[in-house]
Amino acid sequence: MKISVIGCGYLGAVHAASMASLGHDVVGIDVDAAKIGALSEGQAPFYEPGLPQLLTEGIASGRLRFSTDIADAAGSRVHFVAVGTPQMKTSGGADLTYVDAAFTSLLPHVASGDLLVGKSTVPVGTAARLSELVEPTGALLAWNPEFLREGFAVQDTVSPDRLVYGVQAGQQASVDLLNEVYAAAVSADTPVVVTDFATAELVKVAANAFLATKISFINAMAEIAEVTGADVTQLADAIGYDARIGRRFLNAGVGFGGGCLPKDIRAFTARAEELGRGESVAFLKEVDAINLRRRQRALDVVVEELGGSVYRKKVAVLGLAFKPDSDDVRDSPALDVAVQLHGLGAHVVGTDPEAIPNSQRLHPQLTFGTLDEALDGADAVVLLTEWKQYRALDPSAIAAQVSQPILVDGRNALDPAAWRAAGWTYRGLGRR
Numbered sequence: 001m002k003i004s005v006i007g008c009g010y011l012g013a014v015h016a017a018s019m020a021s022l023g024h025d026v027v028g029i030d031v032d033a034a035k036i037g038a039l040s041e042g043q044a045p046f047y048e049p050g051l052p053q054l055l056t057e058g059i060a061s062g063r064l065r066f067s068t069d070i071a072d073a074a075g076s077r078v079h080f081v082a083v084g085t086p087q088m089k090t091s092g093g094a095d096l097t098y099v100d101a102a103f104t105s106l107l108p109h110v111a112s113g114d115l116l117v118g119k120s121t122v123p124v125g126t127a128a129r130l131s132e133l134v135e136p137t138g139a140l141l142a143w144n145p146e147f148l149r150e151g152f153a154v155q156d157t158v159s160p161d162r163l164v165y166g167v168q169a170g171q172q173a174s175v176d177l178l179n180e181v182y183a184a185a186v187s188a189d190t191p192v193v194v195t196d197f198a199t200a201e202l203v204k205v206a207a208n209a210f211l212a213t214k215i216s217f218i219n220a221m222a223e224i225a226e227v228t229g230a231d232v233t234q235l236a237d238a239i240g241y242d243a244r245i246g247r248r249f250l251n252a253g254v255g256f257g258g259g260c261l262p263k264d265i266r267a268f269t270a271r272a273e274e275l276g277r278g279e280s281v282a283f284l285k286e287v288d289a290i291n292l293r294r295r296q297r298a299l300d301v302v303v304e305e306l307g308g309s310v311y312r313k314k315v316a317v318l319g320l321a322f323k324p325d326s327d328d329v330r331d332s333p334a335l336d337v338a339v340q341l342h343g344l345g346a347h348v349v350g351t352d353p354e355a356i357p358n359s360q361r362l363h364p365q366l367t368f369g370t371l372d373e374a375l376d377g378a379d380a381v382v383l384l385t386e387w388k389q390y391r392a393l394d395p396s397a398i399a400a401q402v403s404q405p406i407l408v409d410g411r412n413a414l415d416p417a418a419w420r421a422a423g424w425t426y427r428g429l430g431r432r
């Protein structure tokens with residue numbers, strides 16, 4: 001099937017390449033000429049495991065191409081819109097400028113019977129509003145939220161754990177077209193939830209709100225653990241054995257970040273307030289506040305371990321991305337803590353396997369380097385993104401490299417006993 005994907009960022013580039021790998025004929029379109037230039041040459045404009053290979057294969061097969069010209073969407077049967085919905089600075093709500101611009105520029109190029117599919121995460125009510133613009137063209141509209149995780153984006157797209165189609169009542173053609181698009185991605189067991197626009201939009205923000213709440217719940221327990229001498233990782237293991245609770249997303253530490261969870265809970269709150277139902281999700285403000293407190297807590301522990309001041313102390317920051325296997329530093333707790341340490345006068349050397357260029361662009365005032373450059377002569381080492389190479393560090397080997405063997409494990413990812421046995425002062429978050 002001929003498919004266009006409008007917006008080729010973290011979501012759209014992966015979606016376009018994955019659709020080509022499923023056998024479709026795909027054009028990816030973006031207003032960013034540099035991004036399209038890189039993608040056209042088979043280069044991923046960001047780090048995502050498996051994406052470069054899909055791009056190379058797709059372009060070589062002739063099934064995948066990229067363009068800056070929205071007119072190239074003409075002739076496609078299904079058009080996915082995957083542009084950004086960032087947080088508005090003033091209200092915390094979602095900025096729909098890009099979604100509106102994408103639909104407005106796309107509509108002159110669609111034919112009657114085409115299917116326009118929103119993939120961006122939007123406030124409930126957006127699809128109903130856009131359907132009024134789409135209707136006169138004779139095209140169909142569906143909202144098909146995306147649940148992929150960065151770092152696993154390709155796998156999550158070509159083999160989704162569920163699909164949600166928000167369609168207009170009676171528009172079976174939309175369902176049929178989406179089923180055709182995803183035919184090679186689903187198994188007989190893949191749940192497909194066919195619903196209305198509002199439910200589809202809400203499923204997406206509810207899922208992210210739930211995940212954020214789960215993380216803040218365990219971080220709230222970490223705060224209590226810190227004043228009682230309890231250990232939050234043992235607590236998480238123990239409650240996680242209950243299948244009704246589950247152990248996943250109960251890792252306490254420096255908290256959640258990224259381009260989605262933080263902005264999505266704020267946008268959900270703003271939309272609920274607009275709808276006169278602010279109190280229904282008022283707890284999400286608390287979720288946000290708990291999350292942001294963890295960054296301060298990590299900072300406080302470093303200051304404490306360095307005797308009350310980090311001024312002129314060398315601090316090695318291991319990890320800058322908002323999570324491992326990603327170069328994304330949008331609202332990254334790791335980068336935030338690094339910036340705050342720098343603000344307190346520490347000589348911060350930040351390191352990350354993939355996220356240094358993005359960090360440097362945002363915070364040129366910081367110093368970045370290799371792992372060795374960060375560790376050499378450090379007065380304290382702070383782990384903030386649990387890349388597997390940092391989990392695998394040998395505490396004995398690097399003890400000789402640093403000036404003082406002080407480790408703050410902002411992700412509770414390391415084995416305290418092993419580090420202490422190698423002579424380190426180990427501090428986790430919410431951990432004895």
Ligand SMILES: NC(=O)C1=CN([C@@H]2O[C@H](COP(=O)(O)OP(=O)(O)OC[C@H]3O[C@@H](n4cnc5c(N)ncnc54)[C@H](O)[C@@H]3O)[C@@H](O)[C@H]2O)C=CC1
Nearest residue numbers: 007008009010011030031032083084085098102120121146
């Ligand atoms: N990053 C992720 O893991 C996921 C993101 N989402 C949602 O997907 C949407 C996109 O997110 P990301 O890909 O992370 O953002 P992004 O910022 O990486 O990409 C957005 C892209 O849209 C392009 N764009 C903006 N206006 C355009 C227009 N009028 N025409 C064509 N292209 C245009 C931008 O140049 C940019 O390349 C957001 O709503 C996000 O919440 C949903 C699930 C996962």
Ligand SMILES: O=C(O)[C@H]1O[C@H](OP(=O)(O)OP(=O)(O)OC[C@H]2O[C@@H](n3ccc(=O)[nH]c3=O)[C@H](O)[C@@H]2O)[C@H](O)[C@@H](O)[C@@H]1O
Nearest residue numbers: 146147148149150215249250251255256257258260322323
């Ligand atoms: O809407 C989106 O964009 C996506 O947002 C998240 O995916 P992602 O942002 O890639 O990353 P997650 O794996 O959810 O991690 C988010 C943050 O939570 C943190 N986290 C995660 C798990 C945990 O136990 N503790 C914790 O602090 C991570 O370090 C990271 O900073 C969701 O997991 C995806 O399902 C969703 O599609």
